[in-house]
Amino acid sequence: xxxxxxxxxxxxxxxxxxxxxxxxxxxxxxxxxxxxxxxxxxxxxxxxxxxxxxxxxxxxxxxxxxxxxxxxxxxxxxxxxxxxxxxxxxxxxxxxxxxxxxxxxxxxxxxxxxxxxxxxxxxxxxxxxxxxxxxxxxxxxxxxxxxxxxxxxxxxxxxxxxxxxxxxx
Amino acid sequence: xxxxxxxxxxxxxxxxxxxxxxxxxxxxxxxxxxxxxxxxxxxxxxxxxxxxxxxxxxxxxxxxxxxxxxxxxxxxxxxxxxxxxxxxxxxxxxxxxxxxxxxxxxxxxxxxxxxxxxxxxxxxxxxxxxxxxxxxxxxxxxxxxxxxxxxxxxxxxxxxxxxxxxxxxxxxxxxxxxxxxxxxxxxxxxxxxxxxxxxxxxxxxxxxxxxxxxxxxxxxxxxxxxxxxxxxxxxxxxxxxxxxxxxxxxxxxxxxxxxxxxxxxxxxxxxxxxxxxxxxxxxxxxxxxxxxxxxxxxxxxxxxxxxxxxxxxxxxxxxxxxxxxxxxxxx
Numbered sequence: 001x002x003x004x005x006x007x008x009x010x011x012x013x014x015x016x017x018x019x020x021x022x023x024x025x026x027x028x029x030x031x032x033x034x035x036x037x038x039x040x041x042x043x044x045x046x047x048x049x050x051x052x053x054x055x056x057x058x059x060x061x062x063x064x065x066x067x068x069x070x071x072x073x074x075x076x077x078x079x080x081x082x083x084x085x086x087x088x089x090x091x092x093x094x095x096x097x098x099x100x101x102x103x104x105x106x107x108x109x110x111x112x113x114x115x116x117x118x119x120x121x122x123x124x125x126x127x128x129x130x131x132x133x134x135x136x137x138x139x140x141x142x143x144x145x146x147x148x149x150x151x152x153x154x155x156x157x158x159x160x161x162x163x164x165x166x167x168x169x
Numbered sequence: 170x171x172x173x174x175x176x177x178x179x180x181x182x183x184x185x186x187x188x189x190x191x192x193x194x195x196x197x198x199x200x201x202x203x204x205x206x207x208x209x210x211x212x213x214x215x216x217x218x219x220x221x222x223x224x225x226x227x228x229x230x231x232x233x234x235x236x237x238x239x240x241x242x243x244x245x246x247x248x249x250x251x252x253x254x255x256x257x258x259x260x261x262x263x264x265x266x267x268x269x270x271x272x273x274x275x276x277x278x279x280x281x282x283x284x285x286x287x288x289x290x291x292x293x294x295x296x297x298x299x300x301x302x303x304x305x306x307x308x309x310x311x312x313x314x315x316x317x318x319x320x321x322x323x324x325x326x327x328x329x330x331x332x333x334x335x336x337x338x339x340x341x342x343x344x345x346x347x348x349x350x351x352x353x354x355x356x357x358x359x360x361x362x363x364x365x366x367x368x369x370x371x372x373x374x375x376x377x378x379x380x381x382x383x384x385x386x387x388x389x390x391x392x393x394x395x396x397x398x399x400x401x402x403x404x405x406x407x408x409x410x411x412x413x414x415x416x417x418x419x420x421x422x423x424x425x426x427x428x429x430x431x432x433x434x435x436x437x438x439x440x441x442x443x444x445x446x447x448x449x450x451x452x453x454x455x456x457x458x459x460x461x462x463x464x465x466x467x468x469x470x471x472x473x474x475x476x477x478x479x480x481x482x483x484x485x486x487x488x489x490x491x492x493x494x495x496x497x498x499x500x
Contacts, residue, residue, distance in 0.1 A: 012175070029175035029217065032204070052205050053272060065245075065274045071204045072275065075175055076197070076219050119271065126270070128249070140405035141269025 014078035018043070019087025027074045034058045036074035037084060045085035045114045049143075056142035059115040059122070060084050066122025068141075085114035088121060096162065097121055100155035108146035116142050120156045124163070132157060170207045177219040181348055181380060187218045189350045189378040196220050196380060198241055199276040201268070202284050209292050211285075211301055225279075225382055228252065234388035240279030240381045244334065245270065247278055257386055259395040259416055263337035266399045269406050279381035282335060282345065282361065285372060286328035286436075287408055289313065299325045300369040307369075315474040316410065319482070320466075321435040326369030327472065330362060330437050331408050337397060339430035339438035340414040343386055349379035362437030369436075391416035391428065396492035398485050399432075409433035411482045415489035417453070424448045424457075424494070429465065434482055441465045453494035455487060462486040 011026040018041060025040045034051075037043045037060070046069060049057035053071040060069045061083040089095040097120045100106070107113040119142045129135050135153050144152065178184035188194050195214035197203055198221050206212040225241040228250050236256070238247055247253055248264035268276065290296045290308035297305035309317050309327050317327040338358050345356045362373045375381065394417035401407040412432035418425045427448040431439040444464035451457045462483040469479045 029173055030170045030207075052208065053201060053269075056269065056271060059271055066271050067275050068201075068271045071201050071272075073175075073197070073200060073204065073217075076177075076200070076221055122274075123270065137405050138270050141271045 012075055012078075014075055016041075016074070016077060016079075017081040019083060025074075029073065029075050031074045032070055033060070033062075033072040033074045033077055033082070034069035037069060037082070043084050043086050046118075047111055047114055049112065049115075054143070055112070055115075056119055057112045057115040059118045059142065061118055061122055064125060066119050083118070085118055088117060095121065096159045097124070097155065100158045101152070104151045104155040104158065105148075106151040106155040107144075107148050112142060112144045112146075116144065116152055120152075120159075123156065124160060129156075129160065135160075170204075171210070171213040171215075173214050174216045175219065176216065178223060181223055181225075181382060184218055184220050184223065184380055185348060185350055185378060187216075188380070191216055192377070194218055199243070199280045201272050201276045202280065206285060206292075210294055211292060220380065221277075231385055236386045238278050238384045238386065240383055241277045243274055244268070244276045244278065244281060245273040248273065256390040256392055257337075257341065258392050259390070259397055259414055260334070260337040260341060260386070262395075262397040263333045263399075263412075263414060266397060266412075267333035278334070278384055281332055282338075282381060282384070283373065283375070284330070284332050287331045288317065288328040291328060300328060300365075303368075303370045310472065313474060314472040316408070316433075317472060317475050318435050319469040319471050319475060319478045320431075320439050321364045321437070322470070323365045323367065323369070325367055326365035326436070328365065328369065328436060329433055330372075330435070332438075333397070333399060333409065333412060333432060335362070336412055336414045336430045336432035336438045338384065338386075339440055340416050340428040341386055341390070342428070343384050345375075345381060346383045346385060347375060347379045348382050349376050353382070355385075358438075359440060365436045372436075389418075391418065394419055394493045394496050396489040396496075398489040398492065400481060400485055411478055411485050413482075413485045413489040414438075415486070415493040417448075417490070417493045419453065419494065422452050424451055424453055427461070429461070429486065429490075431465070431482060431486075434469075434478060439465075448490075453490070455491065458487040458490040459483070461490070 037046050047057040049055035051070045053068045058070040123138050129138050135156050193215035197217045225239040227239045229237050231237050244264050248261045254261050290298045296308040318329050343358045345361050396415045399409045399412040409432045414430040416428040427445040
């Protein structure tokens, strides 16, 4: 197929509710949610690692669920609620997962960290993990090149246990 | 990614109309496989028809006591659905052994069936591949074929189907409901995927103008005696080298019905009714399980790097059957 002779489809205006506020952007059909966040909304906390759904560094929450934003077309998410690392805390201090990552030194270079944190928040919302083994299995979609895995698991465990204590005093 | 136009389908009929009118169009739902294939330039649709908002998002009871899985229910929702966990734990286990939590939150049930192979040559546009470009040859037969088929392959293609979910659906004898421009029909799961033969570019028997609307599970869920055993190069988030879905019905120590489906070994989930029947009326013993394993793998043929899969599959079959048979007997 000769792309040069093909007429470019129009950009389409979409609305995303990003970190609590409505954002209107004009996107081409092939713009991924990851590129929309980084290039059009200047939210560069979400990282492009592999761009093929294998590394998890692009993880964000869409309508409360963790997904790979690199494998999502922005146009398909018109009207959705998106939470990125920039909006993961409620505005008054760090999210407990962020605080726990600092306390447990759960990163070295930090490139995977926004995805790890969004994924961990998704994992806790899902409520399926009980043990450290569960956490390892349910965080397997997030790769850490520095190998901070033991500390990441410890950070998530700390928050999980704190929440259990709060709900079962 | 190539340039393409986009339309959101409002209903199933509209989706079918869109796909019927354009041979270069493609449905998109979860996108977890298609967007990857587009980024790799393997699939180049001129138009995407977004079906993600069609009302195929429910899991509901069928009249014959089974469950209907909407085509657009995500893999995660399906695996964690209380009725699936309780009545079809084999399916739940198989789904949760595949991909990552993020991907399972995106990927749909219909899309899972339509996943394309992860053969390296299929993904590598610089090499010949009959599945990607018919008539160019198969690079895997004489190349690196460690992950490839040992059953049902042809001299045109030795790729394997990558799904875990489909291995369980094959064992459970699910029925696929589809709608096309000539109306709706059902496809038995065993008839859904194809062996490569001389047309490896065609993965399944879904028509070009057809859309999957649901996958129906028959009432029998084998929740008492089942196992999904997946063997792979790392413990999580990797495709199967060999996987086994085993489901048994037992009367005391005697097996009355056997379902065995293999993943990672063929172009489709592999069933062998003749081999399964060998266990009926027999005791659940290692010797009997070995006889079945030998029977299923009797025509297996390895290539340079994957011959290990034949012995691996036999041992996996025996282990999965043991797990399934022993369920509930250990304290």
